Amino acid sequence: MKRVLAALGAALLCASGGAALVAPAVDQALVESDAMPAKLSAFGLFRGNDPKTPSTGIGYTLRAPLFSDYTDKHRFVSIPAGKKAKVGSDGVIEFPVGTVLVKSFGWSDVNDGRPVETRLLIRRASGWTALPYIWDADGKDATLALGGRRVPVAFKSPDGEAHSIRYAVPNKNQCKECHSLGGEIVPIGPKARNFILDPAASDKLRSLYFENPAGLKPSMPQWDDPKSGSVADRARAYLDVNCAHCHNPAGSASNSGLFLRWTDDPAGVNYGIGKRPTAAGRGSGGMEFAIAPGEPDHSFLIYRLESTDPGIAMPEVGRSTVHREGAALLRQWIAEMPKASH
Amino acid sequence: MRFHGLRHAATLCIVAACAASPAAAKVISVSATTPDANEKLQEALILAAPGDTVQLGAGVWKLTDGLSLDVANVTVRGAGAGEGGSILDFTGQQGAGEGLLVTSDDVFLTEFAVLNTRGDGIKSKGADRIVYHKLRVEWTAGPKETNGAYGIYPVESSDVLIDSVFVRGASDAGIYVGQSKNIVVRDSIATENVAGIEIENSYDADVHDNIATKNTGGILVFDLPSLPMQGGHNVRVFENIVNDNSTPNFAPKGNIVASVPTGTGVLVMANRNVEIFDNVFADNSTANVMIVGYRYEHKDPKYQPLPKQIVVRGNQHGKAGYAPKFPGGDMIAAAMGGSIPPVLWDGAGDAIVLDKVGVLSLNLPDVKTPQSEAKPAPADLSKGTPPAALPTIKLPESMEAKVK
Structure with missing residues (x-):
C-alpha cells in the first residue's frame, strides 16, 4: 500500500512539473487561467525548455509569412488533448480553448541560431491573449516582457547585406495592434489558404489535432515563388499578410480607408489605386497617391515600405529593416499596371 | 467672450484634491529616472486595471518607443505639461507611429507633455468618452516639414473632449478629430501648425473658446471621400480667437492640408450645417472665413463634395485678405484695391453670411470646373433664411466631472 502511494506521489509531482526527468506536459490549467507567468518554462511547452522541441502539438508554416526583420520563425500549435481545431467553410481555423500558438523568432547567425524571443497567442475562455517572452542570455528560459524591449542584433539578410539593428520585441499592446479585429485579438496567419501543417506530420497526427485536416488548402500564392502565381497575385498575397491585419474595415487602420485583404477588390480606390493620403503625414513623401499605376516612385505605399523612419514606415510596428525583396515585388506589380489617364 | 482655461487654472488644485475614486482603484507611480523607464511605463499602462491611475513622475522622460494604453477607465496623470512637469520626450x-496610442474607452489624459514624436503625438482610436486635458504636444523646433502629422488625434470615437491643451508645430493639424461623433474642443491653444484645429469627417462638434494663431489655417472643418465615415455635419465654431494665421504651409505635399492657403482663418470644405459665430478674426492674409467644395477628382459615388447650409454670423473681423495665397489671389486683390473681402466662397454649395463684411465669390458652382476659370465677384449671401440653430453639444457627465 505504501508503495502505491509513493508511486502516486511521484506521478503527481510529474504532473505539476516538479520533476524534470520525466516527459513534461503542457500545464493546461495554467494555459487556461488568466495568469501571465514570468517564465516561459512554466507552461511546459518545450522538452527540456529547448525552443526547437515542442513537448506536444504540431508544427506549421505559412505560405505567406509576415516580414519581421528577416527573422526565421519556428511555429507550432499546442492543442489540448481530446480537443480539435476545425477549419470553417470561410477558411478561418477555429481553435479550441486551451490552444497555444507558439512562434519563436531568431536568425541563424545570431546566438547560434537560438531564438531571441517567443510569442504566445493563447486561446482562453475569454478570448485570445498575446504574451511576449524574451530568451535569457544563457538561453535556458525566456522571461515575460509585457512592455516590450529593444534587443541589439547583427545579422545578414539573404542577399548577404549586413544589418545591425535594435530589434523591437513588441509589447503586449502592440501584439494586439496587429492581431486585432473589431477590438478582439485574433490570429493572423492561420487561415486555411495560408496554413501549411508540418509535411512530416502523419495523417494520424493531423487527425489528432484537426477535425477536418483536409480543409486546410494552402492555396494562396507564395510571394517569392513565381511558379505559385502572377506578379499581381503574389503582390496581393504579400499585402494580405503584411498589411491587411490592420488595413481592413475592423482593423487598427480602419480609419485610413485603405483595405488590402486578399478578398478586397484590387481595382477599387480603397485598395490604394489613385487613393489620396489620409492621416499619412510625412508618410505621403510628397506624393499624391498610395498607388500611382505604372509609377512605383510616385506611389507612397512603396515609399512607406522602403522607410524605417517611425513617422513614415509601414507597418508601424515590427519592422526595423526594409524588406527589399518584398518591396521589389510590389514595385514590379505597380510598374506593370497601365498608367492612369489623368 | 469667456475663457474657461483661465477660470480652470484658478480652481484646479482644489478640485483635483477632492476627486472621489472607486474603492479598489489604485495609483501606479512611475518615475522618469527609473532604469528602462520606457519599458516600465509601458508595463504600468498594460497592468493598470479599470479605475486605476498611472501617475507619471516629474522630469524629462527620454523615450525611444511609442506607448499604448488598452485598458478602459484609466487615468494617465502627470505633474504638469509645462517646465518642471512630466515631459515625454x-x-x-x-x-x-505615435507617442501615445489609446484604444480603450473612458480614458482621462491630463497634465503631461509629449514632445518631438516622429509621427503623431497622442492618438486615440475607437476610444469613446476620452478626455484630453491640460496637455502639451509640441515639436519644439517650430514649424518643419519633418515634424509629425497630428498633435492630438482622436479618431473613430464617440464623445471626445479636448480641453485646455496646447499644441505647436504639427505638420498637418495640431488638434485633429477624425471620423468621430459628439465632440467638444475648447479652451485650447493651437499655434504654428499647418492646421490649428481640424474637424474632419465628423458629426456634432463644438469648437469654442480656443485660440488659433500663427498656423497656416486656424480652424478647418473638412469632409473627404473614400473613408469609412463621411458626410461631416453639425459643427459649431464659436467664440474663438482666430488671428495672424501666417505660417507658410509646411505640410508634406499630397496631404489635403498642403493645399490650405497661408493666412486662412476658418476653412469649411464639403460639410453641411456648419455655424461660424461670435469669433474674433484678425490678420488672416488670405481670408478670415473660407467656404469651398472638394475640388479634387474622386471615385466615390456616395461622397457629397459641396458645402451646404453654412452660416456665418456675429463675428468680429479685423484686417484680412491683403495677401491671398490661392492661385490668382494676388491679381484679384490688386484689382480690388489691395485686398479681397474677409469672407471667400468658391461659389459651390450654399452659405449664409450675416456678418456686415464683404464676400468674394469665385463663381465656380461646379466642383469639376478648374479654379483657373474663376470669375471673382462680390456676392451678397445675407438674404436666405438660416437653418434652425444647432443645439449645444452635451457630453456625458462622467467626462465633464473629470475636468471640473
Whole structure:
C-alpha cells in the first residue's frame, strides 16, 4: 500500500512539473487561467525548455509569412488533448480553448541560431491573449516582457547585406495592434489558404489535432515563388499578410480607408489605386497617391515600405529593416499596371 | 467672450484634491529616472486595471518607443505639461507611429507633455468618452516639414473632449478629430501648425473658446471621400480667437492640408450645417472665413463634395485678405484695391453670411470646373433664411466631472 502511494506521489509531482526527468506536459490549467507567468518554462511547452522541441502539438508554416526583420520563425500549435481545431467553410481555423500558438523568432547567425524571443497567442475562455517572452542570455528560459524591449542584433539578410539593428520585441499592446479585429485579438496567419501543417506530420497526427485536416488548402500564392502565381497575385498575397491585419474595415487602420485583404477588390480606390493620403503625414513623401499605376516612385505605399523612419514606415510596428525583396515585388506589380489617364 | 482655461487654472488644485475614486482603484507611480523607464511605463499602462491611475513622475522622460494604453477607465496623470512637469520626450524615437496610442474607452489624459514624436503625438482610436486635458504636444523646433502629422488625434470615437491643451508645430493639424461623433474642443491653444484645429469627417462638434494663431489655417472643418465615415455635419465654431494665421504651409505635399492657403482663418470644405459665430478674426492674409467644395477628382459615388447650409454670423473681423495665397489671389486683390473681402466662397454649395463684411465669390458652382476659370465677384449671401440653430453639444457627465 505504501508503495502505491509513493508511486502516486511521484506521478503527481510529474504532473505539476516538479520533476524534470520525466516527459513534461503542457500545464493546461495554467494555459487556461488568466495568469501571465514570468517564465516561459512554466507552461511546459518545450522538452527540456529547448525552443526547437515542442513537448506536444504540431508544427506549421505559412505560405505567406509576415516580414519581421528577416527573422526565421519556428511555429507550432499546442492543442489540448481530446480537443480539435476545425477549419470553417470561410477558411478561418477555429481553435479550441486551451490552444497555444507558439512562434519563436531568431536568425541563424545570431546566438547560434537560438531564438531571441517567443510569442504566445493563447486561446482562453475569454478570448485570445498575446504574451511576449524574451530568451535569457544563457538561453535556458525566456522571461515575460509585457512592455516590450529593444534587443541589439547583427545579422545578414539573404542577399548577404549586413544589418545591425535594435530589434523591437513588441509589447503586449502592440501584439494586439496587429492581431486585432473589431477590438478582439485574433490570429493572423492561420487561415486555411495560408496554413501549411508540418509535411512530416502523419495523417494520424493531423487527425489528432484537426477535425477536418483536409480543409486546410494552402492555396494562396507564395510571394517569392513565381511558379505559385502572377506578379499581381503574389503582390496581393504579400499585402494580405503584411498589411491587411490592420488595413481592413475592423482593423487598427480602419480609419485610413485603405483595405488590402486578399478578398478586397484590387481595382477599387480603397485598395490604394489613385487613393489620396489620409492621416499619412510625412508618410505621403510628397506624393499624391498610395498607388500611382505604372509609377512605383510616385506611389507612397512603396515609399512607406522602403522607410524605417517611425513617422513614415509601414507597418508601424515590427519592422526595423526594409524588406527589399518584398518591396521589389510590389514595385514590379505597380510598374506593370497601365498608367492612369489623368 | 469667456475663457474657461483661465477660470480652470484658478480652481484646479482644489478640485483635483477632492476627486472621489472607486474603492479598489489604485495609483501606479512611475518615475522618469527609473532604469528602462520606457519599458516600465509601458508595463504600468498594460497592468493598470479599470479605475486605476498611472501617475507619471516629474522630469524629462527620454523615450525611444511609442506607448499604448488598452485598458478602459484609466487615468494617465502627470505633474504638469509645462517646465518642471512630466515631459515625454520622443526626440530619439525609433518605433511606433505615435507617442501615445489609446484604444480603450473612458480614458482621462491630463497634465503631461509629449514632445518631438516622429509621427503623431497622442492618438486615440475607437476610444469613446476620452478626455484630453491640460496637455502639451509640441515639436519644439517650430514649424518643419519633418515634424509629425497630428498633435492630438482622436479618431473613430464617440464623445471626445479636448480641453485646455496646447499644441505647436504639427505638420498637418495640431488638434485633429477624425471620423468621430459628439465632440467638444475648447479652451485650447493651437499655434504654428499647418492646421490649428481640424474637424474632419465628423458629426456634432463644438469648437469654442480656443485660440488659433500663427498656423497656416486656424480652424478647418473638412469632409473627404473614400473613408469609412463621411458626410461631416453639425459643427459649431464659436467664440474663438482666430488671428495672424501666417505660417507658410509646411505640410508634406499630397496631404489635403498642403493645399490650405497661408493666412486662412476658418476653412469649411464639403460639410453641411456648419455655424461660424461670435469669433474674433484678425490678420488672416488670405481670408478670415473660407467656404469651398472638394475640388479634387474622386471615385466615390456616395461622397457629397459641396458645402451646404453654412452660416456665418456675429463675428468680429479685423484686417484680412491683403495677401491671398490661392492661385490668382494676388491679381484679384490688386484689382480690388489691395485686398479681397474677409469672407471667400468658391461659389459651390450654399452659405449664409450675416456678418456686415464683404464676400468674394469665385463663381465656380461646379466642383469639376478648374479654379483657373474663376470669375471673382462680390456676392451678397445675407438674404436666405438660416437653418434652425444647432443645439449645444452635451457630453456625458462622467467626462465633464473629470475636468471640473
